[in-house]
Amino acid sequence: METKARIADVARVAGVSTATVSRALSLPDRVGAETRDKVLRAVAQTGYRVNSAARDLRSRRARAITVLVPNLANTFFSRIIASVQEVADAAGLTVQISDSMVEGPRLHTFGRDGRSDGILLLDGTLDAQTVAGWGVPVVMVCEWLDAPGMPGVGTDNVAGIGLAVGHLAALGHRDIAFLGGPAGNVLSDARGQGYVDAMARSGLTIRPQDRLDGDFTMESGARAAHVWAATPESATGVVCASDESALGFISECDRLGLRCPDDVSVVGFDDIEFSDRFIPPLTTVHQPRAAFGRQAAELLVAALQNGVPLPTQRTIIASHLVVRGSTARR
Amino acid sequence: METKARIADVARVAGVSTATVSRALSLPDRVGAETRDKVLRAVAQTGYRVNSAARDLRSRRARAITVLVPNLANTFFSRIIASVQEVADAAGLTVQISDSMVEGPRLHTFGRDGRSDGILLLDGTLDAQTVAGWGVPVVMVCEWLDAPGMPGVGTDNVAGIGLAVGHLAALGHRDIAFLGGPAGNVLSDARGQGYVDAMARSGLTIRPQDRLDGDFTMESGARAAHVWAATPESATGVVCASDESALGFISECDRLGLRCPDDVSVVGFDDIEFSDRFIPPLTTVHQPRAAFGRQAAELLVAALQNGVPLPTQRTIIASHLVVRGSTARR
DNA sequence: CTGAAAGCGCTAACAA
DNA sequence: TTGTTAGCGCTTTCAG
Numbered sequence: 001m002e003t004k005a006r007i008a009d010v011a012r013v014a015g016v017s018t019a020t021v022s023r024a025l026s027l028p029d030r031v032g033a034e035t036r037d038k039v040l041r042a043v044a045q046t047g048y049r050v051n052s053a054a055r056d057l058r059s060r061r062a063r064a065i066t067v068l069v070p071n072l073a074n075t076f077f078s079r080i081i082a083s084v085q086e087v088a089d090a091a092g093l094t095v096q097i098s099d100s101m102v103e104g105p106r107l108h109t110f111g112r113d114g115r116s117d118g119i120l121l122l123d124g125t126l127d128a129q130t131v132a133g134w135g136v137p138v139v140m141v142c143e144w145l146d147a148p149g150m151p152g153v154g155t156d157n158v159a160g161i162g163l164a165v166g167h168l169a170a171l172g173h174r175d176i177a178f179l180g181g182p183a184g185n186v187l188s189d190a191r192g193q194g195y196v197d198a199m200a201r202s203g204l205t206i207r208p209q210d211r212l213d214g215d216f217t218m219e220s221g222a223r224a225a226h227v228w229a230a231t232p233e234s235a236t237g238v239v240c241a242s243d244e245s246a247l248g249f250i251s252e253c254d255r256l257g258l259r260c261p262d263d264v265s266v267v268g269f270d271d272i273e274f275s276d277r278f279i280p281p282l283t284t285v286h287q288p289r290a291a292f293g294r295q296a297a298e299l300l301v302a303a304l305q306n307g308v309p310l311p312t313q314r315t316i317i318a319s320h321l322v323v324r325g326s327t328a329r330r
Numbered sequence: 331m332e333t334k335a336r337i338a339d340v341a342r343v344a345g346v347s348t349a350t351v352s353r354a355l356s357l358p359d360r361v362g363a364e365t366r367d368k369v370l371r372a373v374a375q376t377g378y379r380v381n382s383a384a385r386d387l388r389s390r391r392a393r394a395i396t397v398l399v400p401n402l403a404n405t406f407f408s409r410i411i412a413s414v415q416e417v418a419d420a421a422g423l424t425v426q427i428s429d430s431m432v433e434g435p436r437l438h439t440f441g442r443d444g445r446s447d448g449i450l451l452l453d454g455t456l457d458a459q460t461v462a463g464w465g466v467p468v469v470m471v472c473e474w475l476d477a478p479g480m481p482g483v484g485t486d487n488v489a490g491i492g493l494a495v496g497h498l499a500a501l502g503h504r505d506i507a508f509l510g511g512p513a514g515n516v517l518s519d520a521r522g523q524g525y526v527d528a529m530a531r532s533g534l535t536i537r538p539q540d541r542l543d544g545d546f547t548m549e550s551g552a553r554a555a556h557v558w559a560a561t562p563e564s565a566t567g568v569v570c571a572s573d574e575s576a577l578g579f580i581s582e583c584d585r586l587g588l589r590c591p592d593d594v595s596v597v598g599f600d601d602i603e604f605s606d607r608f609i610p611p612l613t614t615v616h617q618p619r620a621a622f623g624r625q626a627a628e629l630l631v632a633a634l635q636n637g638v639p640l641p642t643q644r645t646i647i648a649s650h651l652v653v654r655g656s657t658a659r660r
Numbered sequence: 661c662t663g664a665a666a667g668c669g670c671t672a673a674c675a676a
Numbered sequence: 677t678t679g680t681t682a683g684c685g686c687t688t689t690c691a692g
Binding site for chain 4: 336337338348349352353356380381382383384385386387388389
């Protein structure tokens with residue numbers, strides 16, 4: 001039960017060969033019931049655990065998948081990861097979570113280092129060539145790369161923002177601003193496009209001052225609040241590219257003496273846990289994060305375990321608007 | 331540059347032995363400059379990456395540490411993990427993040443499976459014997475186990491709550507309630523004790539209705555708000571065992587038409603990012619999360635790489651009160 | 661400073 | 677159903 005029992009120790013105690021121990025543990029069906037019991041007893045007695053380095057090396061697979069997240073502090077990701085864990089657990093796979101914002105060389109070792117058999121990538125800012133170089137199946141979640149043919153799961157961001165703009169327009173808002181995400185980010189671009197499309201569709205005009213810069217963070221939302229408040233004839237409704245920036249915006253407005261939704265209506269995007277508990281509760285575009293994680297993980301697991309080919313395009317899961325207290329009739 | 335170059339391929343291209351390639355990569359000093367260049371060129375040309383399964387097996391170490399977190403959705407943990415990453419990166423170690431809430435058997439394989447050399451444990455609810463069975467160095471962060479002699483990094487929770495109670499008392503509050511954490515949790519217990527101690531120290535009495543049940547979550551805070559609001563002569567100030575529960579409490583009060591801090595003063599514990607942006611901004615006990623992560627990681631890395639023995643007790647890092655807008659004079 | 665050779669602990673063929 | 681036999685790809689003595 002002590003330091004480190006190896007498979008040979010178990011074999012000796014059970015009175016069988018190491019191959020039989022190995023089989024009893026990973027392919028219980030291919031071993032006699034009696035033998036299996038003997039082995040399991042020996043395992044318990046010796047406290048044996050397989051050494052995965054040895055197993056991975058020999059079997060050329062790690063029985064693990066890696067989830068690459070750009071920013072663990074972003075609460076948006078945690079719910080996704082939770083459902084990935086569920087699916088992976090059910091399939092007998094270990095989940096490793098890693099930061100995709102690592103410096104140069106290490107970024108290239110994912111997959112190739114033999115530590116995981118597949119990757120769930122939640123970061124759309126990586127170089128497509130780097131990703132291709134990983135040499136293991138990759139499924140994108142939420143974000144995506146420019147590279148064509150990559151499997152992914154996410155929502156229709158253009159349509160999502162359309163919901164938000166439509167809601168504000170229906171409430172009588174004519175001047176609707178957009179608090180964007182970081183430049184170059186695929187989500188920012190799509191959501192920005194959704195704003196343009198939806199404004200046109202509603203017959204509304206976008207004025208220069210209606211474009212507010214942001215980067216998804218609360219701080220950027222707070223900064224945008226200052227810009228917005230200092231603008232003459234500023235918009236009466238603001239659609240934000242993320243919940244966090246929306247919360248930052250409302251919070252800073254409050255400090256400036258401007259109330260939401262009395263002085264300004266604000267819509268977020270994501271529906272993170274805090275949004276429902278904010279004061280006022282945030283009207284936002286809900287993203288089915290659990291479904292993202294589950295579907296992406298299922299795709300990857302099927303590819304890994306049953307050789308099911310990965311799709312060559314994104315799977316789109318619809319978002320919907322959750323109307324709460326941060327928006328009001330103009 | 332293709333599928334999978336092995337060390338032998340690099341050796342052939344460079345015209346040296348595999349042993350030399352290995353040395354050139356991990357012990358550059360013990361190899362001639364010219365040879366090293368040849369090898370590095372061959373590595374670049376072949377696109378070689380070491381197979382860590384093979385390396386880990388042979389060298390009997392994984393060059394990785396595991397961070398075990400009970401709940402990734404809790405934003406409290408992310409800042410801690412970020413600084414762990416920094417320290418580990420600097421030491422050339424990989425960080426693996428895993429969920430400590432996994433079911434039975436898998437819980438026993440951490441450390442013993444050869445996938446990591448040490449563990450940072452952020453969950454105080456695990457069985458001490460299970461942890462001991464991991465067979466690798468473990469450092470607790472924030473929470474701790476009953477087992478004596480375990481190294482850990484955290485704050486003085488009793489003192490922290492004392493700060494909160496003292497603040498409310500100084501503001502003239504006489505009836506101060508405590509919204510607790512989950513029963514049996516070490517943090518809950520310590521913070522509950524801090525409440526009892528501080529109330530006594532301030533000469534204040536704890537009435538039965540001043541004890542509000544919670545479990546650190548926003549929802550539990552919201553439930554407590556109902557209980558509190560329905561109580562006659564309810565407390566004028568509430569100290570909460572976590573920021574999330576404090577936010578839930580304030581939010582639900584607001585829905586009940588009760589304003590913070592006008593109708594009730596609320597103090598949180600943790601100082602998560604959202605607290606500063608809540609309306610009102612939350613007065614709370616700040617926990618130095620980055621320092622927790624950094625110190626714990628440094629302890630572990632020193633033990634792993636330089637054989638520095640781990641301390642046999644917790645390292646305490648002081649918390650401090652951040653006064654914001656959720657508390658007011660009675 | 662470099663090469664040859666021997667495994668790390670395990671699983672996958674291949675036999676029996 | 678079980679055992680025997682080879683390695684998986686790498687690092688590490690041990691020589692030279």
